[in-house]
Each structure stands twice: as C-alpha cells, then as structure tokens.
Amino acid sequence: MAAQETVDHKYVYDFAEGNKDLKDLLGGKGANLAEMTNLGLPVPPGFTITTEACKAYLATGRQPDGLAEQIEAHLESLEREMGRKLGDPNDPLLVSVRSGAKFSMPGMMETVLNVGLNDRSVVGLSAQAGGNDRFAWDSYRRLIQMFGKTVCDVPGEEFEHAIDDAKRAKGTNNDLDLDADDLRGLVDAYKKIFAKHTGREFPQEPREQLDLAIRAVFDSWNAERAVVYRRQERIPADLGTAVNVVAMVFGNLGADSGTGVAFTRDPGSGAQGIYGDYLANAQGEDVVAGIRNTVPLQELERIDKKSYDELLGYMARLEEHYKDLCDIEFTIERGKLWMLQTRVGKRTAAAAFVIAGQLVDEGLIDLNEALHRVNGAQLAQLMFPRFQLDHEFEAVAKGIGASPGAAVGKVVFTSDRAVELAAEGEAVILVRRETNPDDLNGMIAAKGILTSRGGKTSHAAVVARGMGKTCVSGADELDVNVPAKKFTVGGHTVNEGDVVSIDGTTGKVYLGEVPVMPSEVVQYFEGELDAERTDDPLVRAVHRIMTHADAARRLRVRTNADTGADAARARRFGAEGIGLCRTEHMFLGERRELVERLILAATEAEREQALAALLPLQREDFVEIFREMDGLPVTVRLIDPPLHEFLPPLEQLAVNVAVAQERGEDVAKEEALLAAVRRMHEENPMLGLRGVRLGLVIPGLFAMQVRAIAEAAVTVVRAGGAACPEIMVPLVGAVQELETVRTEAEKIIAEVIGDSGVEVLIGTMIEVPRAALTAGQIAEAAQFFSFGTNDLTQMGWGFSRDDVEGAFFWRYLELGIFGISPFESIDRDGVGRLVRIAAEEGRAARPGLKLGVCGEHGGDPDSVHFFHEVGLDYVSCSPFRVPVARLEAGRAAVTTTGSDSR
Numbered sequence: 001m002a003a004q005e006t007v008d009h010k011y012v013y014d015f016a017e018g019n020k021d022l023k024d025l026l027g028g029k030g031a032n033l034a035e036m037t038n039l040g041l042p043v044p045p046g047f048t049i050t051t052e053a054c055k056a057y058l059a060t061g062r063q064p065d066g067l068a069e070q071i072e073a074h075l076e077s078l079e080r081e082m083g084r085k086l087g088d089p090n091d092p093l094l095v096s097v098r099s100g101a102k103f104s105m106p107g108m109m110e111t112v113l114n115v116g117l118n119d120r121s122v123v124g125l126s127a128q129a130g131g132n133d134r135f136a137w138d139s140y141r142r143l144i145q146m147f148g149k150t151v152c153d154v155p156g157e158e159f160e161h162a163i164d165d166a167k168r169a170k171g172t173n174n175d176l177d178l179d180a181d182d183l184r185g186l187v188d189a190y191k192k193i194f195a196k197h198t199g200r201e202f203p204q205e206p207r208e209q210l211d212l213a214i215r216a217v218f219d220s221w222n223a224e225r226a227v228v229y230r231r232q233e234r235i236p237a238d239l240g241t242a243v244n245v246v247a248m249v250f251g252n253l254g255a256d257s258g259t260g261v262a263f264t265r266d267p268g269s270g271a272q273g274i275y276g277d278y279l280a281n282a283q284g285e286d287v288v289a290g291i292r293n294t295v296p297l298q299e300l301e302r303i304d305k306k307s308y309d310e311l312l313g314y315m316a317r318l319e320e321h322y323k324d325l326c327d328i329e330f331t332i333e334r335g336k337l338w339m340l341q342t343r344v345g346k347r348t349a350a351a352a353f354v355i356a357g358q359l360v361d362e363g364l365i366d367l368n369e370a371l372h373r374v375n376g377a378q379l380a381q382l383m384f385p386r387f388q389l390d391h392e393f394e395a396v397a398k399g400i401g402a403s404p405g406a407a408v409g410k411v412v413f414t415s416d417r418a419v420e421l422a423a424e425g426e427a428v429i430l431v432r433r434e435t436n437p438d439d440l441n442g443m444i445a446a447k448g449i450l451t452s453r454g455g456k457t458s459h460a461a462v463v464a465r466g467m468g469k470t471c472v473s474g475a476d477e478l479d480v481n482v483p484a485k486k487f488t489v490g491g492h493t494v495n496e497g498d499v500v501s502i503d504g505t506t507g508k509v510y511l512g513e514v515p516v517m518p519s520e521v522v523q524y525f526e527g528e529l530d531a532e533r534t535d536d537p538l539v540r541a542v543h544r545i546m547t548h549a550d551a552a553r554r555l556r557v558r559t560n561a562d563t564g565a566d567a568a569r570a571r572r573f574g575a576e577g578i579g580l581c582r583t584e585h586m587f588l589g590e591r592r593e594l595v596e597r598l599i600l601a602a603t604e605a606e607r608e609q610a611l612a613a614l615l616p617l618q619r620e621d622f623v624e625i626f627r628e629m630d631g632l633p634v635t636v637r638l639i640d641p642p643l644h645e646f647l648p649p650l651e652q653l654a655v656n657v658a659v660a661q662e663r664g665e666d667v668a669k670e671e672a673l674l675a676a677v678r679r680m681h682e683e684n685p686m687l688g689l690r691g692v693r694l695g696l697v698i699p700g701l702f703a704m705q706v707r708a709i710a711e712a713a714v715t716v717v718r719a720g721g722a723a724c725p726e727i728m729v730p731l732v733g734a735v736q737e738l739e740t741v742r743t744e745a746e747k748i749i750a751e752v753i754g755d756s757g758v759e760v761l762i763g764t765m766i767e768v769p770r771a772a773l774t775a776g777q778i779a780e781a782a783q784f785f786s787f788g789t790n791d792l793t794q795m796g797w798g799f800s801r802d803d804v805e806g807a808f809f810w811r812y813l814e815l816g817i818f819g820i821s822p823f824e825s826i827d828r829d830g831v832g833r834l835v836r837i838a839a840e841e842g843r844a845a846r847p848g849l850k851l852g853v854c855g856e857h858g859g860d861p862d863s864v865h866f867f868h869e870v871g872l873d874y875v876s877c878s879p880f881r882v883p884v885a886r887l888e889a890g891r892a893a894v895t896t897t898g899s900d901s902r
Helices: 002-008 023-038 051-060 067-082 121-128 133-152 156-170 180-198 206-220 224-233 284-289 299-303 305-322 349-361 367-372 376-382 415-423 437-445 459-467 520-525 537-552 564-572 583-587 589-600 604-629 650-662 668-680 692-697 701-718 735-753 769-773 789-797 804-815 831-845 861-870 879-893
Strands: 012-014 046-049 095-101 111-115 241-247 258-265 272-280 326-333 336-344 400-403 406-412 428-432 448-451 470-473 479-481 486-489 492-495 499-503 508-511 556-560 578-582 633-637 724-729 761-766 784-787 850-853 874-877
Touching (some): 023 095, 046 067, 051 206, 095 206, 133 156, 224 437, 224 459, 299 305, 305 326, 305 336, 349 367, 349 537, 367 537, 376 861, 376 879, 406 415, 415 428, 415 437, 428 437, 437 459, 520 537, 537 879, 556 879, 564 879, 578 874, 583 589, 583 604, 604 701, 604 724, 701 735, 724 784, 761 769, 769 789, 789 831, 831 861, 861 879
Parallel strands (some): 448 470, 556 874, 578 633, 633 724, 724 761, 761 784
Antiparallel strands (some): 012 046, 046 241, 406 499, 486 492
8 A cells, every 4th residue: 555655646746737836845946837837938848746755765776766757747737848859869858857855955955957968969959049050069068068067976077177178279268169069069079078987878868867867856855955044044954955957948049048037126225226247148047147247237228128128027926926035047149038026025135124125115025024124143244244344445446246245364275275164263364266066165265256257156255144144256357276376456466364454345356454333233233323314224223123122022132241331232232131241251350359359268357358348349340330220130140150260270379389399488378378279179170060059068258249139229229229139149059059058148138138028039050951941940940041061961961061072973974963063052952951841840839030131142043933932931142143143032922824934
C-alpha cells in the first residue's frame, strides 16, 4: 500500500496548476511563475518538480518512484504546446533547469540553460533562428560550460581561461566580438576540458542532460555555499528546493534581443521609479555574473520602446498584485517580451522602512503589515555610522551604490583570505572583478564588497543587500588583478592589506580610512532630528513604524546600564527603566584599593571600615542613576562576580612577590595580598563563591549595598524626584538563600525609608537551572524574577561562554548542530523551556509576579518574540539595542497574514 501511495504521489505541476501561496511545495520561483501564468502574463511554458521530490531524493539518494514517469508526461505536454521536441535535430526544444527554494537564495543553487543541445541539434537551432550560426554555437558553449561546472564539478576557471584565450586570439576583450567560427572552436575546447575532468564525452542524449541537471539541482541544496547561506539567513535546512523546467527563450539572438532585471522600486533607497539593468544580446546569467556591464533599465525605452512600455505595465500590475516591491527577470527575444521570474525583492534596511511606509500611504497594506515587513536586524543596520566627508577626501573611483553603509577595511582579493583575516579580528573589504556563489564565506566575513563589474542586480549586489553588507559594484575604473593581489585606479596601486573605504550609498571608493559619523536614524533616536519636520523619508518612515510598534507592543523595554550617562542615553532611545544595573562595575578603577582593604580585613572592625568607605560611593552612583531614570524602575543586581576578580592574577602576583623578596624589599603587604588571593583562588570561579554565596559568606557586604540603594532612593525623593528601586539577588539556587538575604534587607530598608514613601522590591535573578525548576518555591520569597539567560545558557548547556565560542562553536555551526550560537539567540527547546517552566510555576505560586529578562538575549530579535510568547513583562538590553527590542516587541504583538520579512 505504501509503495502504491508513493507511485501515486504528485511530484510535478504545470505552471497553470500552481499559485503564489504554494511556496512550500513549489518553491518561490515555481509558485510565482504559476501566479504570473494565471495572471495572463507572457511566461514561457514549463513545469515544476516539487520540494517533496527533492526531500525524498536527498533522503534516499535516488529519485522517488513515479517521478521519472511524471517528468516524461509533463515534458511531452510541453513539447506539444511548443510544437517542438527536446533535442530534435531539425527543430529542437531547449529548456532551462532552475532551482527555486521557498526563500530566495540568489546564486546559491544551480541553474543550467540550453538543455537539449548537442552536436546535431545545434545545427537545427541555427536554422530555427534564421541561419544565425553565432547564436547557436554561443548557446551550445554556454550549455557545456554550465553543465560541466554545475552537474559534473568541472572547475569553472578552466572554461573562463578558454574563453579568455579565444578573445585574446581575436584581439578583443568583449565576448560579443567572437564570431560563429570562434565559438565553434570554443565548443571543441570546452568539450576537451569536460572530457579531461569527467573521463567521458559531453552527453549527447537530451533526456540524459535533463535528468542529470535535475539531479544536480537537488544535490545543490546541500552544497557548501547553500548551507552557509541558509545558516547566515536562518533558513531551515529541511525545506528542500523545487526544480523548474522551462522552455527556453533567447536573449542572445542579436541586437533586438536581450535580458534584464527590473525592480518596481529602488531596492537601495525605496524611492519610487524605474530601476534595473538591461543587457542586449545576452542570456540571463550574464546580468548577474557581471560578464559585461549592463545599461540602466531606462535605456530600454530607446532600444525597444514597445517592450519597455509592456514591461512597465507588467511591473505596475505585479506590484499591485503582490502589494510589495517586486524583483522581475525578463528576456526579450527578437522584440517579444517574456517574463521569466518575479519575487518579493530583497532590499536594504533603509528601503524596507521607506517602502513599508509608502505602501501604507497607497492603501495597499495597513500599519500592522508594515510593521511585519521590517525587523530589528534591519533597524540595527540603520544605526551603524556613515562617512563624515569633507574636502580632504577625494574618491578615486565611483561605482554603483548597490547596498548602503560605510565600510572601512584592509583589501583582500580572495574569499579564503577574507575569512582568515576576519578570524584574526581584522576588518576587510573583499575586492573582486565580480563575486560568484563560491565567494559567500568571504562576503560574510568582510565588512564590505567592492567589484569592478556588475550592477545593482549582480550577484554581489543581491547577496550583499540580503545580508545587510555594504557593497559597491561596477566600479569599472578599477583594474582588478586577483593573482597579483592588487588593483590599480587613477595611477594608484592598491595592494592586499592596504586600507580602503567604500560608500554603499554613493558608490564612491576612497583610499585610506575615512572617519565616520552617527547615522541619521541614531540622530533621530537621540532627539537631534525632528521626525515631524525633517524631509528625510527614512527618518519619517522609522518614526512612523516605531510609533506603531510602541502602541502595539505588550512587552516593556528596559536597558542594562551602570552609569548615569548610559541611563540617560537609553532613555533617549526609549528605555522604560533599567533591567540590570551591575554593581560590580562600580568597584573598578580607583575603588579597587577599597575592595582590597575589604578582602584583606583581618578583623571585623577593619571589614566594617572598608564597607563604610564604600557606602557613600555606592550611594552617589545610585543617586545619579535614579535621577536619570526619574521614577522609572531600576533593578540593581547585588555584587555577582567572585571578589578575587578585583585582585591581581595569582601567577603575576606570585612572581612580583618573589622578585621583590630577591631584592630584599619589604613585601609584607604584597605577601598578605598574595595569601588572600591564594585563599580565594578557585579552579572554576563561575561556579564558586559568587553571587548570593558571596553575600552570605562576607558579612555586611550585601547590607552595605542595600543601604546605599535605599539611602539613594530616599535622597532623590526628598529632593523632589522619584525613585523606584528593585533589588535583585544573583545566583540563587534555593529559596532559603533568598529568604536569608531578604530578611536582612527588609530590616535595613524599613530603617532607611521611614516615611519617604519609597517602595523597594526584592527579587532574584533566575540563572541557575535549579532555580528555574524550583521557581514555585522561590516565588514565595521573591517579588520579581529576572532571567539571566547568559548564565542560564552556560549552565544549561555546560558551556563556558568565555571559551567555547572560539574553541568549537565553529564546528557545531558547520555541522548544523547549531543554526546560531545559543548565546546569541535563545535555545527555545532547552534553555527556553527552563524559562517557560519558571514563568509558569512562579506565577502559579505568586500571581502577578513581575517577570523580565536581562541577559544578552533581551536585545535579540528572535528571542524577543519568544519572551513575548512566554508572557514576560519586559526585556532589558544594552542602550543601543533598545530601539531594536521596541520594534521586535511590537512585531511580536501584531498578527498578520502578510509576506515573510526574510
């Protein structure tokens, strides 16, 4: 029965059978080809092999039962519709074989064009094109090149060397100058390259070409570059790719033919208008591969007004239908326009906000959907600095601003070198003639990408925009010499390791390091730009969407701040309190001597003297912070790290003492300090005497801090201000620990606050797994929980966060054990479950228990959504990430059926 069900399973769909909502099954490309077909747009006929077929193939290593027969049936239907047969020597049907996953992965998987050509049908193709031999042999050499590289792993550079040799022999740099005889010779050269690397002749049977190409597309789902890209973009690994088999239409038939890419709005800025690239006498891969520099799409009006006008009509229709920026691929075959693909286009962070606002104004979407169309990662990009330019900085080249931003770094010419230097902490700029999918690791590692070829729709531009990387493409003044590791421009030679600065907005390239200045979005958050008065469309769009996010969100957003300056900035960024004030930071600098006195105290009197000296200093710190927060809640964590962290390292101190003893110096104080360090030394201090344990072992330490907090609050209130302190006890694992500290703290608080009206809450940080699992007990003694997800992750996984990321996380990411570091985004299944258990059991024991999070996850977009789902009251993060958390909290609160913001 199971076998029969497998055979009966439908794995292949004609374009007319699908629609845009079937992306899970047909992939994005197939679903959108079907949608355009249903809209009546001129789409070449074809069919889609589903993602389910791909997943079945990847699971077993062979095509699922019934797939071959379904492909044959749909191929015969396509042949009838076209009136041609695949590989017919007299009148051949040629097809393209293209990947198409649910989410766009530009250039990461395989495409093979002109499938069906062989030594016989190339003659028929020429006749079909009116005796155009050049076109036929150009198409044949493209098939061998693409098939060899993608299907049979023939090194692509060997084909490139062969065509470069042919152009040199012709005395040209332009492949269009190669005539039919040149291309016929190139086909012979390509066949020899193919045979050398594969041990067989280039396959002449068209159906074998088709089957091998389909298999190659399936296999490309797990190719290294596709895996790396999915990991970078957080695309699930189990989706698989669909395969689209489409009747070929040809843009390389002559001057009245061509290919291009169009955007319904500028993907860089969001501005409305006509944006895109066109390349006459070319096939689609030429545009993204940067083989020749394209012309702006507007030039098509002069070249072929009829096709241009038709294209504008289809663009407007598609944007209205998809209610979003559309990225469109098209081909013109002898004056006939064909639509080859559409998708919701990748855009820069700035364009995402601007376009979302525009579509609201046009009535195509509402504000909830606009909020869904942007994300915190994009907002964070907009907060990066930009170049501060003046007359001292002259651009040495200008290309196309393909992906905005200001990037400064050392020039590298290979992906491997970019990865190597970035791992050493260097900022690098990857410089290429044009990138290709094999450069992905280097693009991820680089601060920016600079190419001498290509346009806004080239591989470098599309991938960089998707990743939020600064990119300048098509800077054709650059003579890039990768083997020599240098480029020359305007009489300057730039070698690997030299510093350059690139501006992804203007497309300008500068030698040396250009200083940066705050972005306009940061100026807006700082209050330096009035969104109601500025004419900057980005600032207006950010203000509008942030205002809606704030109105929609349930989660409050606090900040992690230890100084008045940090608190003030966080408030400007929209923080609604402090979720973590680390008191140990207040013991650094000149105060270390007082801490040493506390540690070295031999008697109770000496210890009390040290604590008494620290008290006013702590009180002043808290007064400053309470004044800045002006009545907003401030959660103060009592001292957490082991005290020996405030002392010199044991080894260094031992050496210093030994050297001083050799010299006969008086080292009595140093010896006492060394004895104390030895006494307090722990093999694993993160699991030793710290947090609540320290407060219980060192009498008076927590009492001093509690008194300083309470006195500071009373001081601020009696001066006419407001203060709302919350005292957080760290590292609690048992309710008895918290009860002991709370009993002492409440006595001090009652004594200090008197009739001031100050209310002080006492709670704990949930950072030990046992605390999460006994939260019901702990809640009986706690008025609030704040989840310390850094330590909770460390202890939950058994990882030392100071060591593991550099030691082996790279391998875990490479193997797919992690999609992302659990210290960066919360592990929902493990650590997240501890948070969920503690939240539920804590509130069951104490209804209304205040719940927050103050680990690094509080500013991570995905984690914010989880904390919303679990029902926390607030998240807390660094001041700079407060706007990101506000936006994501709003996105988490709205439900929408709109497009995925990926």
